[in-house]
Amino acid sequence: MRALLIALAALAPGLVAASEDIPDQYPQSVLYSKPVEVIPHVFSAIGATAPPTYENAGHNNNLSFILTGDGVVVVNSGASWALAEALHAEIQAVTDQPVKLVINENGQGHAMLGNGYWAAQGVPILAHKAAAANFADGAPQDLASLKTYARERSDGTTITPPSETFEESRIIEMGDLRIEVLNLGPSHSPGDTQVWIPQWSLLIAGDIAFHERMLPIFDDTCTRCWIETWDEKLVPLAPAYVIPGHGHPTNLAQVQRYTRDYLIDLREKIAAHLEEGGDLAGAFHVDQSRWKGLDTFEELATKNAGRVFAEMEFED
Template sequence: MRAQLSVLAVLFAAASPAAASEQIADQYPQSVLYQKPVEVIPYVWSAIGATAPPTYENSGHNNNLSFLVTGEGVIVINAGACAQLAEALHEEIKLVTDEPVRMVINENGQGHAMLGNSYWAEQQVPILAQVAAAEEFEAHGADILARMQDYNRDKAEGTSVQGPTETFEDEKVIEMGRFRVEVKNLGPAHAPGDIVVWLPDVSLVISGDMAFHERLLPIFDETDTAAWLESWEAFEALEATYVIPGHGHPTNMHQVRRYTRDYLVHLRGEIRTLIDAGGSLKEAYYVDQSPFAHLDTFEQLATRNAGRVFEQMEWE
């Protein structure tokens, strides 16, 4: 346990913007995975993805693929952006344990959460997602697959559109071996069907895209930032000691609050000031976001985020 805590301390020390990896194309060239899985706390593992957009070099592994070794089977969180990533993660799991994978949980309806489902379905593993995530993937799965095929080329081979085999509305509780696993929909956040995986006995949350910290969070047309801030209150109420975010290294609640909640509050405040002064959408692109300019993907997302928040807040 002492050695494990030392590993965790190193990870948490690395969990700062300085450790972000947008400029590093691949940290595990022996595998299509971006990084080899690490044991965050005992029996909880995560393969940390790139904090850059999906590319051929990172194989679309730009989110975190986690798994729990329960003693009675393995639970995987996120299927990955393609079948080859799912298979690579499975091979890493086999190096850790001989327990079979008994469930896969999709954190939302995005490609890097669900496209690997096709591999897991072939292994006859049940796949769980929130209802809205399943509906999102059913409606847009073909387009999501096509976009992945465009950047991943030969690495997309073997991937097909496969939704979850089971859905839930608000909460699904799984009692398996050493873990009580609470899969929760806390309300609207980054994308339709966002969930968190809460392990109350060890005070660890796999937050999915509820929480960001090493890369700037993206705001989509369908992202309701006001509702996200309301959902955040339920997320904070978990009082988690450890946070494995959807993107970036394992960290703590303070860090994700600073770069998720505080970013949303800051951006909405800047846009509200602009709207109250009679400002335009064109001016919104230039509001001050400098406190967050050091985050990965800032250049790709900051102006886009500002424009989308302006368009939303005009009608609030």
């Protein structure tokens, strides 16, 4: 652990260790944490590794931005108007370059509910077609949830869809930079999007990759597909730097350990449980103690086991 912390400190000076026990790391802002420069020209405001609360204002994912020399590209609009506005203020504190594009990494509320702020600034917003559809389905519930936990911090937030969509990839040429907006394949949720900057070997991975908090498995998540996408599409990129959807910037080996290896371990446990004739009730109790040090373990471990059981029960 000491070696990991030293490595993270070298990667992005100023980072504070992530913990779901820390309610707010940046009390002078609605943001959970102040953006840090991960590598030259790429910043990320690291969200809480806890579920959304009033204290973290729903900033429990990573809000990143890229300075291209000819404009700024933002990855994730944030969970509310207030979070998007606060991120914009942080951008303006480090550059005079205008924000020219916002990319939504998926269709969840904390990736898209801030779209209204950016649309009001005249900034185009890009998302995968499936993520846009997922947001359209879930946004009313996401907004209602935001208003419940964030209260006045949700003021001004509206349901605003992305203004542009893509299906396989979108290449952004801005300044001297080539930014590849990718959908590597099925993983965490419909339309999961990755932002790849090959000349810097940087992957803003989104929710295909986790390491400090337990990943969530949803009813429509295909864990077998997630592993295949990882092995066949993500690993060949061989990024030197990874900004995951949640948690601090790290490297490929670290997110592989807590994403791919976790999925394989859980599927192996459920497969053995099924082989022994086990039922759904028993699946909730398969041994996941190897992963108990991850934040949100208590909230997600048993749910994940039940969903993998439902996926694998009739899997070919």
